Amino acid sequence: MPDVMHTLKVDLGSRxxxxxxxxxxxxxxxxxSAHWQTLxxxxxxxxxxxxHVAPLYAEQLKAALGPISLMxxxxxxxxxAQKNMASVQQILDASLEDRHERQSLFIALGGGVVGDMTGFAAACFMRGADFVQVPTTLLAQVDSSVGGKTGVNHAMxxxxxxxxxxxxQVLIDLxxxxTLSEREFAAGLAEVIKYGLIRDAAFFDWLIGHxxxxxxxxxxxxxxxxxxSCRIKAGVVAEDEREGGVxxxxxxxxxxxxxxxRIQGYxxxxxxxxxxxxxxIASRLSASRGTLEASAVEQLIEFNETLGLPTSLPAGISSAQLLSAMGSDKKVAAGKVRYILLSALGEAIVTERVTEDDIARVITA
Ligand SMILES: NC(=O)c1ccc[n+]([C@@H]2O[C@H](COP(=O)([O-])OP(=O)(O)OC[C@H]3O[C@@H](n4cnc5c(N)ncnc54)[C@H](O)[C@@H]3O)[C@@H](O)[C@H]2O)c1
Structure with a gap:
């Protein structure tokens, strides 16, 4: 029996x-099946x-869809490595060869890679077809499936x-x-605790305790x-859909x-x-500016350690290498690196006023 535990709305409404x-x-x-068939x-x-996902979940989903005249x-x-234009082309070719129309529904069943590419293919197909996200990794459930950013990588x-x-719609089946590997699961939890750090101190405490x-x-x-996590992301997206601000x-x-x-190679x-x-690193920087309690940084480190997540730079990478690699990030605005720091636990700010020495100090501390 399906059990819908929460329903949220991403509010992008205008008249x-x-x-x-x-x-x-x-x-x-x-x-x-009742839900899928109405959809x-x-x-x-x-x-x-x-x-990887097809043998685990595709049959289950297809059975729920029931007979479809054009599938x-x-x-x-x-x-x-597959998140590229050739894969999107493959999706579009198959859809056009099977004579789908703009009314057809694209369904992304998988992690963020499948979600980003299916969304992009749906955006391009006949200038925009509907798509549903069925995220199956924790990262995709709390992050990539919500918010409408779709696309692929380029050699650049x-x-x-x-x-x-x-x-x-986004359908998150817990x-x-x-079946997710321990490593992928822990990596998803890193994005979860991010929401507590930037938006919700009580949620951060809850995560530490659970x-x-x-x-x-x-x-x-x-x-x-x-x-x-989804509620926080949905709120941020509703406020600033195209990343002009928050x-x-x-x-x-x-x-x-x-x-x-970038330094390690993807x-x-x-x-x-x-x-x-x-x-x-960003939390240590915030603590060094006096806006975050050192105890919160310690809690974050302990959370990461419990989950087998890293807590510092990989061995062999220096702060100088890190600084130089940051200069070529696509999120660098007008040549200046914009840092997201915490002005308090649960509150983020954007600032350019961080020096190389500030960073070197917290990395080598
Ligand atoms: N659009 C956005 O806003 C946004 C946000 C964050 C990340 N992303 C993108 O998301 C991608 C990363 O997503 P990801 O971490 O989900 O990676 P992924 O899609 O590569 O999935 C990770 C691995 O887990 C496997 N997998 C998926 N679900 C499984 C399950 N339930 N059981 C067993 N194995 C399963 C996949 O086959 C894959 O091998 C990146 O390309 C990133 O750029 C997009």
Whole structure:
């Protein structure tokens, strides 16, 4: 029996253009045939997934969809290296060859890679088809499936080609997290604690106090953590859909994290692992400016350690290397690195007023 534990709304409404959509969080949602059948009534379906997720969940979802007159399934090889135009082309080719129309519904079943590419393919298909996100990694459930950023990587860098295209629904089935590897799961929790740090001190405290249940993937604890995270992300996106202002707060820890990924070469650490280390650096910087209690930094470090997440730069990377890699981040505005720091636990600010010495000091401390 499907059990919808939380329903949230991403509020992007205006009188002339209402693109608001619901996020459903619960158990057994993947096989909720009544829900799926209302969603796909009289439409073709383009189901996109990857070759890790397909054997786990595609049959379950297809059974719930029931008989569909026009159904195309695209199974892409898993992994960040596949997040490119060739994969999007494959989705578009299959959809056009099968003669889908703009009314067809694209369904992204998988992690952030599948979600970003399916959303981008849907944005391009006949100038914009509807799509539904069915995120199956924790990172995708709390971050990439919400907010409408879609796209692919380019040889020049990550996520350089894309479009804003909001899904019409996000269906988060907690049961899918049970098959996720421990490393991917922990990397997702790094994005979860980010929301506490930047927006909600009480949530941060709750996460610190429930790390054991989270690590054990207790459904009740997960439902709460995912609901709070999605609510915070939905609020930020509703306020600033295209990242002109507060949406930048979501990049807390990411400026340092992206630099680590660039120096190491992508694929060494997972994105969430690099962000985990980046958040410790950004928190230390905030503490050195007197805006964050040192005890909060210690709690964050302990949280990371419990989950096997990094707490500092990878061995062999110097602060000079980190600074130079940060200068080439795409989020650098007019040549200046913009840092997201904490003005208090649960409150983020954007500032350019951080010196190289400030950073070197907290890294070598
Ligand atoms: N659009 C956004 O706002 C946004 C935000 C953050 C990240 N992202 C993007 O998300 C991507 C990372 O997403 P990700 O961490 O989900 O990576 P991913 O999609 O590569 O998934 C990680 C691995 O887990 C496997 N997997 C997925 N679900 C599984 C399950 N339930 N059980 C077992 N294995 C499963 C996948 O096949 C893959 O091998 C990056 O490309 C990043 O740029 C986008």
């Amino acid at each position: 002339t253009d209402d693109r608001s959509y619901p996020i459903y969080i619960g158990r057994g949602l993947l096989s909720d 796909v009534e009289h439409r073709g379906v383009v189901l996109v997934t990857d070759n 195309t399934e695209v199974v892409l090889p898993a992994g960040e 860098g990550k996520n350089l080609v894309g479009a804003f295209h909001q899904p019409i 049961d899918t997290l049970q 790390v054991g249940e989270l690590k054990a993937r207790d459904s009740g604890a997960l439902a709460h953590a995912i609901e709070r 949406r930048a707060h979501l990049n807390f820890g990411h400026t340092f994290g992206h630099a680590i990924e 694929g060494e650490w997972l994105h969430g692992e690099a962000v985990a280390a980046g958040m410790v």
